[in-house]
Amino acid sequence: MTSSFPGPAGADGHVGRDLLAGYAAGTVGPVVVWSVETHVTGCAQCRSAMSEHVDGERLARNRSVLLARAALPEGGPVRRLLCRCGVPDHLLSLLAATPSLRRSWLLSVLGVLTVVTGEAAAVAHGWIGNGGHASPARYLGPHAGPAGYLHPEALVPFLVVAPLLVLAGVAAAFVPMFDPASRLAVAAPFHGFTLLLVRSVSALAAALVPVVAAAFVVPWPGWLPVALLLPSLALCAFALATATVLGPRAAAIAAGALWALPALLLAEADVPLVIVQRDAQFSCAAVLCVCAVLLFLRRDRFDWGWMR
Amino acid sequence: MSPGIGERDDAALLRAVARGDEGALAALYERHAGWLTVRMTRRCAMPDVVDQAVQDTFLALWRRPGAYRGGGDVAAFIWGVGIRRLIDAIRRENGTRWRLPWPQAEPEVVVSAEDQVLVGIEHGRLGQALAGLSPELRGAIEATVLDGLTCAEAAVLLGVAEGTVKSRCHRARVALRAALADQHNGPNTTAARREAWGTQ
Amino acid sequence: MTLNVCSAAVRADGLSRRYGSTLALDEVDLTLERGITGLLGPNGAGKTTLLSILATVSEPDAGRVSAFGLDPRDGAERVEIRRRLGYLPQELGYYRHFTVAGFLDYVAILKEITDRRRRAEEVARVLAAVGLERRARTRIRALSGGLRQRLGIAQALLGQPDLLILDEPTAGLDPEQRLRFRELLSGLPGDPVIVLSTHQADDIAAICPKVVVLLQGRVRFAGTPAELAATATARVWAGDQRNAGAHLSWRGGDNRWRHIGDQPPPGAEPVTPTVEDGYLLLSQAASEQ
Numbered sequence: 001m002t003s004s005f006p007g008p009a010g011a012d013g014h015v016g017r018d019l020l021a022g023y024a025a026g027t028v029g030p031v032v033v034w035s036v037e038t039h040v041t042g043c044a045q046c047r048s049a050m051s052e053h054v055d056g057e058r059l060a061r062n063r064s065v066l067l068a069r070a071a072l073p074e075g076g077p078v079r080r081l082l083c084r085c086g087v088p089d090h091l092l093s094l095l096a097a098t099p100s101l102r103r104s105w106l107l108s109v110l111g112v113l114t115v116v117t118g119e120a121a122a123v124a125h126g127w128i129g130n131g132g133h134a135s136p137a138r139y140l141g142p143h144a145g146p147a148g149y150l151h152p153e154a155l156v157p158f159l160v161v162a163p164l165l166v167l168a169g170v171a172a173a174f175v176p177m178f179d180p181a182s183r184l185a186v187a188a189p190f191h192g193f194t195l196l197l198v199r200s201v202s203a204l205a206a207a208l209v210p211v212v213a214a215a216f217v218v219p220w221p222g223w224l225p226v227a228l229l230l231p232s233l234a235l236c237a238f239a240l241a242t243a244t245v246l247g248p249r250a251a252a253i254a255a256g257a258l259w260a261l262p263a264l265l266l267a268e269a270d271v272p273l274v275i276v277q278r279d280a281q282f283s284c285a286a287v288l289c290v291c292a293v294l295l296f297l298r299r300d301r302f303d304w305g306w307m308r
Numbered sequence: 309m310s311p312g313i314g315e316r317d318d319a320a321l322l323r324a325v326a327r328g329d330e331g332a333l334a335a336l337y338e339r340h341a342g343w344l345t346v347r348m349t350r351r352c353a354m355p356d357v358v359d360q361a362v363q364d365t366f367l368a369l370w371r372r373p374g375a376y377r378g379g380g381d382v383a384a385f386i387w388g389v390g391i392r393r394l395i396d397a398i399r400r401e402n403g404t405r406w407r408l409p410w411p412q413a414e415p416e417v418v419v420s421a422e423d424q425v426l427v428g429i430e431h432g433r434l435g436q437a438l439a440g441l442s443p444e445l446r447g448a449i450e451a452t453v454l455d456g457l458t459c460a461e462a463a464v465l466l467g468v469a470e471g472t473v474k475s476r477c478h479r480a481r482v483a484l485r486a487a488l489a490d491q492h493n494g495p496n497t498t499a500a501r502r503e504a505w506g507t508q
Numbered sequence: 509m510t511l512n513v514c515s516a517a518v519r520a521d522g523l524s525r526r527y528g529s530t531l532a533l534d535e536v537d538l539t540l541e542r543g544i545t546g547l548l549g550p551n552g553a554g555k556t557t558l559l560s561i562l563a564t565v566s567e568p569d570a571g572r573v574s575a576f577g578l579d580p581r582d583g584a585e586r587v588e589i590r591r592r593l594g595y596l597p598q599e600l601g602y603y604r605h606f607t608v609a610g611f612l613d614y615v616a617i618l619k620e621i622t623d624r625r626r627r628a629e630e631v632a633r634v635l636a637a638v639g640l641e642r643r644a645r646t647r648i649r650a651l652s653g654g655l656r657q658r659l660g661i662a663q664a665l666l667g668q669p670d671l672l673i674l675d676e677p678t679a680g681l682d683p684e685q686r687l688r689f690r691e692l693l694s695g696l697p698g699d700p701v702i703v704l705s706t707h708q709a710d711d712i713a714a715i716c717p718k719v720v721v722l723l724q725g726r727v728r729f730a731g732t733p734a735e736l737a738a739t740a741t742a743r744v745w746a747g748d749q750r751n752a753g754a755h756l757s758w759r760g761g762d763n764r765w766r767h768i769g770d771q772p773p774p775g776a777e778p779v780t781p782t783v784e785d786g787y788l789l790l791s792q793a794a795s796e797q
Binding site for chain 2: 023024026029030031033034037038040041042044047048050051052053054058059062063065066067069070074
């Protein structure tokens with residue numbers, strides 16, 4: 001509803017043009033300003049009259065910037081939390097833009113995990129046969145399954161696949177084949193190593209969370225989820241460090257083979273869980289440290305010649 | 309822009325914005341950005357900050373359209389959002405020292421006979437009492453009453469401490485009461501009677 | 509290091525690059541000045557390789573590049589070149605699920621525009637420059653080829669680069685869009701060094717005051733389009749019959765046969781050569797070598 005500017009002297013009920021100009025220029029006294037503002041809040045005609053006192057180019061410029069900002073997605077609660085923690089805004093935008101956080105990628109990771117976890121769980125509960133392998137008594141732990149004994153061989157698919165999934169996520173972050181806009185990243189001044197770290201962090205988060213969660217579901221001693229962390233991280237660090245020497249694709253394949261082959265060989269020899277026991281964990285930690293240092297020292301190799 | 313968008317009223321435009329209609333956002337901007345910019349400039353002299361605040365206001369309307377409950381003037385609602393975005397923008401400027409651009413004890417520049425009458429009739433006793441306040445006290449009252457800000461927000465707008473705002477509001481109220489009482493007890497002239505504050 | 513004060517802002521000397529057994533670039537020398545230079549050549553001539561070397565994306569096997577006095581072989585200078593660079597690669601891949609504004613925001617971060625406000629202003633500016641404001645929220649997978657090309661040009665313009673390298677920017681653009689593209693390039697602030705590659709001679713004639721012809725990895729011509737056309741003087745004729753003895757003979761849009769060659773066919777009169785004629789003559793000569 002529009003209110004008319006109070007006054008009986010034949011005024012048409014609106015703010016006079018000169019008064020409006022005076023208000024816009026700031027030459028009008030404060031009490032008059034109050035009346036003008038209160039009236040304008042309710043009167044569309046005076047509002048548009050007031051707009052004429054603003055530079056048209058300024059309005060147009062703000063309009064285009066507004067529409068550009070409106071087109072960008074708003075950050076969720078995680079982003080706001082990280083922002084409060086002091087993470088720079090542009091890094092948050094990069095994190096949000098990482099291809100690893102795509103729904104299709106996450107769904108495929110979940111799909112693969114479901115298969116291997118389901119297989120392990122099904123064998124442990126006796127729903128499927130364990131392929132004729134005997135279960136040596138020394139593998140019985142304090143958390144025996146409902147069937148009364150455990151099938152470590154059933155865990156082999158899970159043990160082999162889980163760290164490889166994490167590696168695959170990180171590989172997608174730095175192998176140019178998976179990045180359709182890789183040439184833009186190379187031709188840009190943004191430090192390649194920082195970009196790589198940002199993408200690897202988000203890839204790790206996207207892969208580790210489902211893997212660790214699945215490890216809780218697999219019927220085995222509770223330390224399995226934790227025990228998977230070090231091998232996965234060591235594998236990724238190894239792949240990244242080797243990428244500076246062999247090139248990204250070769251490094252990813254080498255790292256994958258480095259995990260899969262020993263795991264499968266050990267499984268054949270009926271000792272699959274060695275890989276998650278203490279000695280192995282220490283060597284994984286050592287590999288992780290060495291590769292991290294190597295990576296840091298060779299960090300400038302990430303911005304040249306990716307296209308070879 | 310879709311046809312008919314010029315005829316829609318503001319509430320309908322806000323509803324369209326709630327549905328994600330970008331054309332409605334642009335139309336809302338066309339209608340309201342002008343007066344919003346001017347009104348904000350009366351409170352903050354830095355054009356960059358005002359530009360940011362104007363953008364933030366419409367962005368807030370775009371991102372949280374459900375905040376408008378459907379009653380009352382859309383323009384008043386937009387101003388409510390806008391003044392707070394202006395406060396945030398000023399805060400982000402890291403407490404730059406800045407004063408309200410109100411004229412210091414300047415006489416009213418009345419530009420036409422009509423306006424003279426308008427001003428005189430509307431503001432009678434209250435207007436005179438307000439005009440009699442010092443600029444700092446008036447600024448505090450205006451921020452808290454006209455713009456509806458809390459004392460903390462008014463403190464950011466005026467560039468002073470929160471306690472200062474509170475004490476100024478208190479002193480302003482005391483001064484207004486005294487001034488209004490003086491006027492009431494003053495000489496009962498015909499002019500004074502005619503100027504009496506009539507219906508609200 | 510002394511600043512190079514001669515007008516050649518970008519210079520390449522003796523660039524060579526080999527892919528397996530193919531020699532993509534063979535001792536290429538090039539100087540680029542402020543303004544638009546066109547790189548003309550057929551597919552496979554080495555244009556993309558040359559442009560990617562100039563854009564510091566690839567390393568040449570031999571030869572040197574100097575851009576604004578900076579050498580990309582040095583790490584810090586390479587980053588400095590990239591700060592002034594805008595690059596549109598051929599067949600740019602996009603993150604298909606990104607929105608137009610989201611993609612531009614991402615590239616703006618890669619160009620080190622860390623301040624959020626400045627980024628929004630830059631994104632708004634390039635969106636307006638290429639005419640994509642209304643599509644800011646569209647997902648890239650929903651864009652047609654021509655619109656995607658415009659998006660590619662927009663991302664190259666972010667940050668107001670001093671060196672703009674565009675690989676086949678007019679591919680996929682219809683004639684009206686090409687016209688707008690020409691207007692866009694001529695109106696860029698700061699008078700940057702622009703090099704664009706194309707295999708269509710009429711783009712060169714319309715847009716570029718300078719042209720370099722690249723055939724089979726070698727520079728065959730460097731000069732103005734008028735000079736390129738002039739190389740075919742007295743070797744172009746139009747007639748009513750096909751001529752088997754000419755180098756090239758085809759029926760043009762005006763239903764007359766056009767011939768390029770040394771011997772005029774019977775009944776044909778000489779015509780003013782165009783840029784395309786000069787280019788065709790050069791390709792013919794190169795293929796005969």
